[in-house]
Amino acid sequence: MAYLKKILLFLIIAIISFPGCSKIYWEDKWIYDSFISFPQKQEVKIVSTPPAFLWVDGKYAGKTPLDVELSYIVNQLNLKKQKVKESFGGQKEILDQEQKTENIMGTGKHTFHFKAPGFHDLFLPLEFSVKPGTVPESVKVSLQKKAVSDHIVSCSFKISAEKKDFDDIEKIISDHAITPEIIKNPGIPVLVSDPDRYEQTFSMKLKDSNSFQSLIDTLYSHSKKRHIKLNASEFNIQAKLSTNPEREFRAVWISYIDWPGNQKKPAAQKQSLIKMLDEFKALNFNAVIFHARVEGDALYKSDIEPWSRQLTGTQGIDPGYDPLEFIINEAHKRGMELHAWINPYRVNISIKCSSSLPNAHNHISKTRPEWILNIRMSNNSKCYKMLNPGIPEVIDYLSSITQDIVTKYNVDGIHFDDMFYPYPFKDFNGITWEDSETYKKYKKGDISIQDWRRQNVNQLVKQVNERIKKIKKHVRFGVSPFGVWQKNMPKGINGMSAYDTIYSDALAWLENRSIDYLAPQLYWKIGSSPDYEKLLSWWGQKVKQAQRHIYPGQIVFYVKPGQNTGLTAKPESSQDILDQINLNRENRSINVLGNTLYRAVNIQNKILGTDEFKNMLAKGFYATPALPPSMPWLQNLIPDAPGNVSISIENNSIILKWDKPGSKQDYWKYTVYTANNQDIIDGKSFEDAVHLIAVTGENSISIPKHISMQKGDYLFIKSVSQNNIESRLSEHVRIE
Structure with missing residues (x-):
């Protein structure tokens, strides 16, 4: 071996x-x-x-x-x-x-x-x-x-x-x-x-x-x-940033919760609004949606409804000035649109059945108590009071409210939020039998109570839009519906169904061309449940088919540094919101032409949230001014150009002045463009976001210091119609 x-x-x-x-x-x-x-x-x-x-x-x-x-x-x-x-x-x-x-x-x-x-x-x-x-x-x-x-x-x-x-x-x-x-x-x-x-x-x-x-x-x-290899043959590092568009709706909702707060004196209230508007203007926002009617009351001078308790603490007391008129004038000076925000049906903010806040003698709950729909919820400890949408006179009444505002005020839009039939919450699943008698009295034909409720809301939206356009064709009408129209629409989307629960049928408004824009409240993150991205695409496709605009609602209220609220589906960081704005811009082809931020004041009581967020807007997405998009289905008159453009140097600042066009058309807004000599020689188009340096409501402007002007540069002015259509260029002035 x-x-x-x-x-x-x-x-x-x-x-x-x-x-x-x-x-x-x-x-x-x-x-x-x-x-x-x-x-x-x-x-x-x-x-x-x-x-x-x-x-x-x-x-x-x-x-x-x-x-x-x-x-x-x-x-x-x-x-x-x-x-x-x-x-x-x-x-x-x-x-x-x-x-x-x-x-x-x-x-x-x-x-x-x-x-x-x-x-x-x-x-x-x-x-x-x-x-x-x-x-x-x-x-x-x-x-x-x-x-x-x-x-x-x-x-x-x-x-x-x-x-x-x-x-x-x-x-x-x-x-x-x-x-x-x-x-x-x-x-x-x-x-x-x-x-x-x-x-x-x-x-x-x-x-x-x-x-x-x-x-x-x-x-x-x-x-x-x-010894990691970065392959040059395939190594294409591409840092790509979106160009700021020249046309984009950039709006902020100013809720009654944001303003006037504890300020009850006119001077303090005015100063608070000015501070907000100045911050919005510095960030190149171009629209404000201002809460003008909260609970059957008015934050403006009305012969129909009482002054809001938000202004003085007591409903019906004259605050000594007209907040709606004031904010319209101040917004327009800054080149910003003002849309009047109306809660159509809500009668009382408080839902305590034993509310200690009395209504004024001319409040609708006192003058027409038979129009009030009383809903008890949560073991009878809470009550919700609203105008009964099923009564035809209620639709006429609410239409007259919007008609009154559009007639008396130079508003650029009327805005409804999603407060239609009541939202469900703990121990309350929504309206059930409370309007059954109204249904029996006013229904026509063989229609279910659910379809009848949706029909009531649809009729209000349609009638309000028709009355607005009869008075002023350029005034836009928009609604901000709840972000989920119906469960599984699009596929996989969960959440409250606005169609089935609060009887809000936004697709019907689009089909009937009853609105000019939608601002659906998409108050969720990209990739969360519900998913902002999926909902944006779905809404955008529907709005595109109807040839209308969508300015999605984004919630900045919870954005703050360093802390997590546990609201995992809600945007909590600046980047969450910026990602959404970027996604909006990527979907301009389906009429996503801007955005609307909620609210003007965040959870830490800071205007528009954190300094980080505002700095990122100022240096990035909103670094340049923009006009809201025009709406082809509205008044399309081309305005006249401004005249007598002049330039001067005052206190080391470049001052540009011009005359308002002499026609009878109603102007309040202008755009300012710059171009250099080579642009002119080459025949390049410079009427774009690169050369747009300002939007203003006044007929003079001091060129901002951060805009570096050179000798030989040109300045031009355009008038802007109330439908955001620009005139031809004015005669130029040149910096010598």
Whole structure:
């Protein structure tokens, strides 16, 4: 037995030692090892100053739109050739290595395309090319380009690495990015010659371009330590930002909860409104939706209903001025629209059955008690009082309220919220039998009580719109319905069904062309349940079919720094809201032409929420002014251009003045454009967001200091109709 073992061992050694079972050779190809002469760091400072001025490393580069190409050169490569021992079974062992240096003419470039002031279409494609046959497909690039910008950056790129490295890579991205989305393709080798390497595509949003650069720097540093490859052949880092549109509805709801608060003196109330409007104007909002009728009362001078208790603490007491008239004038001075917000059916804010707040003698609950629908809820401890929508006289009464406002006030719109039939809440599932007697009395034909209720609301919406248009054709009528029309519409959407519970049928209003715009209350995050993105697409498609506009309602009330309220479906961060605005803009093709923010004051009692949120709006999405979109189905008269445009310098400021057009048309708004001499020579169109520097309701303007004007630049004015149609350009003035 021992003899046989010796023979077997001898045979194994002989087989292994036989020349045909292993071979030693030098590889015949030189392969890439590293760059040895390459600029490791290039810093380029790019600054854009609204409206459209660009500096590169402190030198004026021109006005946007403009391409800036920044090139670099690769001088040498380090190549290697390996001596390999290949054993039986194909296993390789590197025995030796030779290196050599080869000169190449590799080039790369970053191209920045600046398209709009303040918030740009910014492209950072990294391109790389070398002499054919010099390097393999995969190369490492170490380069820094820094752009000074405070805007949200969306980017995506591919990384090739071993599987074990991706946990570290994801951690790096998570540390830098805002909610990274990682798209994985596991099990797909990047290079055939390197089967242990896999590729993943990473997509993410970053706070600004500095965050973008920091992420790239960190990834490159990590790649040197762990031999992670960033493939230049597939490496297309693209930081793309949306261009601000010239036309976009940007509105804020000012609720009775936001204003006037504890202020009961006229001067303090006026100052509070001015402070709000100034902040909105500074952020380039162009519309305000002001609560003018809360509970069968009026925040304006009415011969029909009593003064609101919100103004003085007691219903029916004259506050000493007219808030609606005041805010219309102040909004218009700032070039902002004013839409009067009306709660149609609500009679009392308080739902306590033993409410201690008495109504005035001329309140509808006193003058027409038979019109009031009393609903007891929650073990009879709470009561809801509303005008009975099933009574035809109620529809006429509410139509007369809106008719009165449109006749007496220079409002730009009338706005209804979703307070139709009562909302359900704990121990109350909604209206049931309370209006059964009204149903029996007023129904026509064989119609269910549910369809009859929807018909009541539809008739009110239709009649209000018809009366508005008979008085002033340009006044828009909008409604902000609850965000879920009906469960599973679109598929998978849950939540209260407005159609079945509060009898709000927004699709009927669209079909009947009874409204000009919808602002559905989409008060949820993207990707939550219900899902903002799915609902936006569904509503947009319906509005597009009806040839109307949608300005989705977004809730900024809960946005605050550092704390989580536990309302997981509600937007709580600035980024949640900005993502929604970006999504709105991506859906302009389905008539998503703006947005409406709720509320004017957030949970921390700050106007429009956190400073972070307002700064991100100011430097990004709302960095430039915009006009609301015009509505082709309304009055389409082209206004006359302003005349006698003049320019002067006062206290080191550029003052622009003009005369109101001499026609009888009613004007209150103007747009101001700038252009340089080259724009004129080239015949370029400059009537866009890049060149629009102001929207104002006055016939003079001091050019803001942040807008850097140069000698030889031109200024133009346009009149804007009440349907937001612009005139031709005025005669120009030139800065000398």
